[in-house]
Amino acid sequence: MSILTVKNLTKQFGGLVANSNINMEVQKGSITAVIGPNGAGKTTFFNMVTGVYQPTSGEILLNNESIVGLKPHQVTKKGIARTFQNIRLFGAITVLENVMIGMHNHLHGGLFSTILNLPRVRKEEKEARKEAYRLLEYVGLESFFNEEARNLPYGAQRKLEIARALATKPKVLLLDEPAAGMNPKETSELTKLIYNMRAELDLTIVLIEHDMKLVMEISEHIVVLDHGEKIAEGTPDEIRNNEKVIEAYLGKGAATTAS
């Protein structure tokens, strides 16, 4: 069953066509990778799915319901969470609170009930703190909970972005280069984490990644973009041997020499 369907998605910035007629289907519970050389339009694609950019034309369906035209916070409410390629944590705030901010839509304290400090709000806050701590444990960051987010090591910051995204209770999780800047040990931990999340939290995962080892190991379905167009899709094995893909990455002639 397809949870996320993209039909003829196009985005133009003036004369520049960043994404052109992209079609894809993401199966529920799958791990799908979107790959492509730099500037292929992968992040633009993510930005359209999450409502940061509005597509020039085309459709995006989440569970057969259109999410085009929704604001980013509404998309989050519908159940799509994301992380960012250039880390966007709330730097001056503690790690625990970063995760708690992710719970924003699941907390109900209003202005007056907060000012009056009603027992209901206090209880909810306490629960939220515990839940946030559990999420930190889940990604392995619990020892940092009182640190400011900007003081974390790079790999930990990437994990915190994931924990924060999980706090929104998503159905689909978009990871934008989750392994960028990680060392091999951190990458293998991340691989395990992605597997675990999919299995335990009933998630569908779509990721952009340049680390081909990770991509080939983890994903069931791969979509390749180049110059804003989808040039191939299929299983890792199919992609590995696809001439167009090799050409896009290595240049013309590489495909023939390789085979």
Added chain:
Amino acid sequence: MKNWLSTIQQNKRLQAIIIGLYIVVTFLSLYLAQKSVVAFLLLLSSLLLLYFTTFSNRVKWLIGGFVLVVLLPFAASQGEAYQSYMEVATLVGIYIAMALGLNIVVGLAGLLDLGFVAFFALGAYTYGIFATSQANNFMPFGQYPLSGESFWVFIFIGCLVAALFGVLLGIPVLRVKGDYLAIVTLGFGEIIRIIFNNLDKPVNITNGAMGLASVQPPRLFGIDFMYPSQFYYIVLVILIAVIFAVRRLEFSKIGRAWKAVRENEIAAQAMGIHLVRTKLMAFAVGASFSGMMGVVFAAKQTFVDPTSFTLLESITILVMVILGGMGSVPGVILGAALVTILNLQVLTELTNWLNQLSLNGVINVPDALSPAKMQRFIFGIILIFFALYRPQGLLPAKNPAFDEDELKNTEGNLVNTSVQKEATQHVHLDR
């Protein structure tokens, strides 16, 4: 020195003795030497000392409340300077509440607002118009001025009016960011002042540059509030309510959303935070504190005119926030108190003293150089020094420290362990 400080930090009894002694000594010196401004300021600064003790919050509030409610007014009440002391204390309270309001907008939500005094003006005029005969000019019904008893209702009306205008200002203004936002809010502040200055025709609503005179004093159980010593208590009550409100909001879902917007708007949206609503709420809550204090200000001065609400006032409030520490409630309180006291007492006292000296022919200070006239100059220097040496302010904002024991859960994990085991097997199969 460090050693010595840490010994005190660990020993609560020692702290209690020190703070107790300090309060008694300053209390007595104010009580005996009525004219000493220094004694008055030293007694006030016992609150700062109290802030640095390691007592529980409840104890701090109790001691602080006792000093402010009983000791300070009583010690000051013995001489002729009583009302001028209380006047200063009242104004300090008014400015603290305003600075706390601006702190929400600038410090927590990160929206630079250079026209904040407009909300203060709105509050002041709201009460000023209806508590003088002014309202007779345009209101089709009712008898004005309203009696002093209406003051208590007007505190809330002023609060609502300011919040409403905060939202109205916010809707168009929040499309712009950063520097542009500062310019637009600056414009808004000036527009409000100019409107009040000119709204005497075609219908006379604000009485223009003449201002509104003889505003009804507040009245409770047949007692009129006329003196600063009485307003002091009104301000104190409102201020405590404001501090509680700010503290609670800061560490709630709403406060976290403000900080998230400040730190990174795109990420905040991706977390499901409604950007516009969050910013509007910051504007409205910040403005409402200012509006309340505007009502009190109008009643205290018994006179409202547009010259009280100039750009310099907005800047002064911003200076309080930056000096104290953006986003830090204790810092902003300290900053507001320092700036107000510097303005009202230290600079004027210095001027008086210099005048005295030149009268006696000791030195001759030209009038143009009197400290009271150099307010902006002195502010400028203070700001430059702070920007260079202490950009986070006097008491920088602190993040809440959570207790790990409270966070650790005994009732099981995010997913129970049996699922986790299955998952690892599943992974193996996949590979």
